[in-house]
Amino acid sequence: METLREFESDLTIDKKFGKLKITLYENKLVLDDGKNRVEYNLKNISNVKLNEGFGINSIVADYEGKKIEILYFTNRVKEKLAELYEILASVTSGNYLKMNKIESKKNQNVVRWLLSLISPYKFRVSMGILFSLLLVILSLIPPYLLKIFINNVLLTKGNSYLFTEIILVLIAVYSSVVVITVLQNYALNYLGQKLSNELRVRIYEHVNKLSLGFIENFQSGRILSRITTDVGNTQWFLIWGIPTLLTNLVTIIGIGVIVFFMNPFLGIFAILPIPAIIIGTTIYRRKSRLKYHKVWRRSADITSLLTDTIPSSLIVRSYANEDYENSRLRRLTEELFSSQMGVIRLNVSWWPTLGFILSLTTVIIWFVGGKEVISGTLALGTLVAFITYLSMFYQPIQNLTNVIPFMQQSFTSAERILEIIDSEPEIKESDNPKKIDLKGEITFDHVWFGYDPLAPVVKDVNLKIRQGEKVGIVGQSGSGKTTMIKLLLRFYDPLAGKILVDGYDLKDLDIKNYRSQIGIVHADPTLLYGTVAYNIAYGKQNASPEEIIAAAMMSKAHDFIINLPLAYDTHLGERGNRLSSGQKQMIAIARALIKEPKLLIMDEPTANVDSITEGEIIKSLKEAMQGKTTIIISHRFSILNYVDRIIVMDNGKIVEEGKREELLQKKGKFYEIFKGDGNGTREIYKETQYS
Structure with a gap:
């Protein structure tokens, strides 16, 4: 039986100081x-x-109808065993958790998968191989003519007609080699470029189908390495490796037959x-195989570091960590060098x-054959x-042995590509997904x-949002606010319970149709x-210039955009690094508003702007939110004043809900959160009212 978790307490079963091993299995808990x-x-x-006691704590439960004390522990291990409590509470609640692990898709056979890639191009591959085989046949002709030339022309010194024939045949052979080589190179290179581009697109499309969890857990540099380097290596095997393999095998067989026909005795040697x-x-x-895998892992580590740090150059330099990042790259390159030296x-x-x-x-054959020539038994x-x-x-034979390392690289790359191709999306649509005209009624x-199924971050949440209602969600960091939004967007599926949208189970809806209305x-x-206009229009691919400007004006981005060098045609650089955080946020708001969504979700929409700009944005958002179901995650009191209801979350649960003034008067969690921001409650009430 597979172990799911292991813990350790500092109090034994008899409540004495000592080591207690706690093991959680799929269906039982063992204390020893x-x-x-x-x-x-x-x-x-x-x-x-x-x-929770002053110094000693315990986990208690009902077991087979009786109240029992499962275990005791001191404050020294309280934080760790609080995790065990959370797991037990969720596992045994009756609402949560399928504890069986998701079975991964069995890997395809690498060779079979590689051959399946070229199956749509059978004709072109066959032509490339045919040209390669013709080159092999032509290459076998000159040595045989050399034999005739020496024995029947040079040694006889009189057959000029045969001499002319041999020269003409050689000219024809070498001319044919040139023509066929051109045809072979064109056919195989055309196919190679076509196949590598298609494979890159196929991997990219598959990555876009995979769940957000896969992207978050799989380093982007490793994905990029597979789309670029690994595709190139795989393409080489398919386009050049297979023809090289076949032509060399045919050459070996053809020459083997010829040499045995010429002299069986020397053929044995x-x-x-x-x-x-x-x-x-x-x-x-x-x-x-293992050594090449190690090389590619080290290479992917370097790619990951570069793709992470170069776009984040501002952070690196702000913390004066250039030397640190340089040393990280130097260490990784040394590890790459070490693995390459192993190969x-x-x-x-x-x-x-x-x-x-x-x-x-070869020397042995020269020796044996030379003696036969001297003795007159061999011409x-x-x-x-x-x-x-x-x-x-x-x-x-040497070609085959030389090509094998490159083939091994190709197989290694193919295996790495298959790691992605074989990954199944965790978020799957039903067989007949429903396309709906979103109204905006939402039910949790x-x-x-839980991102880790045994450590839930959203716990037994029940929430109903009415059509057109404006709801604010607040809570301390890690309370589960953003995770609820990810669930609502169906980036993840609940491990238990369900989410209803307009009365439909979210799992039954067409994902693209649903998200397109949010x-x-x-x-x-x-x-x-890209440009400013491109980023705003990303929310609505066919947006007109008038719509782009209107969305920018609504988000209050228009004023700063027209002061940019090329206004809406200004290129923003990678990740918009030429703009401030507030400017980026205003463009992001414009991108959301341009699609005229049925459901509007905003996570800290005014967190990075000044209070004057915030007031202007809120005025515009009031109009944009009119009649739309709106969910706002924010800790800015000014914007929370315009929601119909505030949901307060703590440790994955909804602990309070109501209007702002009601929650402040309760002096519960909501009051605690906003009093703790350093302003005090009197300052909170002085927040500007934007109307």
């Missing part, structure tokens, strides 16, 4: 202090509570190194040894042709959620690489 062992069936545990090559290559491939050491220990074996075999032209064919025989029905302003607005 070395002398005593107790097991609890999770199905029989209910009503779990945490009793020619094949002596082949078993050593096959065995050695097999061993090499097994050892090199190099493996290569230099194998390939020179192989080359020596092949060279030694000189035959030996020269044999040696020429032998070099051509060993060359494809006993919703539980306008959202994030607390940390992200602008895209």
Whole structure:
């Protein structure tokens, strides 16, 4: 049975100081202090509570109809065991948590997947391979002509007609090689570019289908590495690796037949190194696989560092951490160098040894064949042709051995790509998703959620928002406010309970249709690489210039935009780094408003602007919110004055709700949050009323 969590208490089952090992399994909780062992069936545990004392605390619950004390612990381990309490409370509540792990999709066979990529291009691949095979056949002709040339022309000194024929045939052969090489290169390079671009788009499209959790857990640099470097390596194998493999194999077979036909005795010497090559290559491939994986992991780490720090240069320099980041890159490059040297050491220990074996075999054939020529049993032209064919025989063997490291790189890259391709989206639409005209009635029905399923951040939330209602959500950091918005946007699915939109289960709705009717302003607005107009129109792809300007005026961004060098055509740089935080936030508001959303969600929409601008934005937002269901996460009292109801969250739960003045008079959590901002309650009441 798989262990889900392990904890440790400093009080034993007998309530004495000592080590108590606590193990949580899928269906039971086990306590073991070395002398005593107790097991609890999770199905029989209910009503779990945490009793906090002055120095000693306990977790109590109902078990099989009786009130029991599950364990005791001191304040020293209180924080850790409070997590155990949260898990037990949620697991045994009856509303929360499927404890079985999600099974990952079984990886596809790499070779089968690679071949499936080129199946739509069978004709072009076949033509490329055909051209390659024709080049092999043509390459076998000159050595045979050399044999005839020496034996029947040079040594006889009289057959001028045959001499002319040989020269003409050679001209025809080499001319054909040039033409076919041009055709082969064009066909394969065209296919290579086509395939690599299509594969990059396919990976990108699949990444966009994956859940937000995948993107948040998978470093962006590693994803970029797969779309760029790994696709290039995979493309090389498909376009050049396969034809190279086939043509070299055909060359080996063709030349093997020829040399045995020319002289079976020397042919036996020619094949002596082949078993050593096959065995050695097999061993090499097994050892090199892990080493190449290590190289690509280190390379992806460097890409991740660069994609993280270069766009964040302002932060790096503000904290004077240039030397720190330089040292991080230097350390990663040293690790990359070390892993690359591991590959190099493996290569230099194998390939020179192989080359020596092949060279030694050639010397043996020179020795044996030379003695036969001297004794008159073998013609000189035959030996020269044999040696020429032998070099051509060993060359494809060496080509195969040289190409294997690149093939191994390609297989490694393909495996890395498959890590993404094989990832299944956690958020899936139903078989027949519903497209609705969003009205804006929202219901959270006993919703539980945790990024880690055993550590919920939203706990049994019940909330109903009426159509057209304006609701503010407040709470301390980590209370679950933004997570609720992510659930409402269906970036994640609840682990228990459900979310209803206009009476429909959110899981039954067409995701794109649903999100297209929502306008959202994030607390940390992200602008895209492009102009001001492009960023505003991102909320409505076919927006007219008049609509763009109107949205900017509503968000109060128009005034600063027209003072930019090119106004709405001003390029904002990467992530909008040429603007202040407040300016970025105003453009983000314009981007949300331009689509005229049915549901408006704003996470700290005025957090980064001054009070005068805030007042102007609020005036505009009052008009924009008219008749629309609106959810505002904010700690600015001025904007909360314009909502119909305020929801107060604490530790993943809704603890209070009501109007602003009502909540202040209660002097509960809401009062505590805003009194703690340093202004005091009298200052709170002096907030400007924007009308």
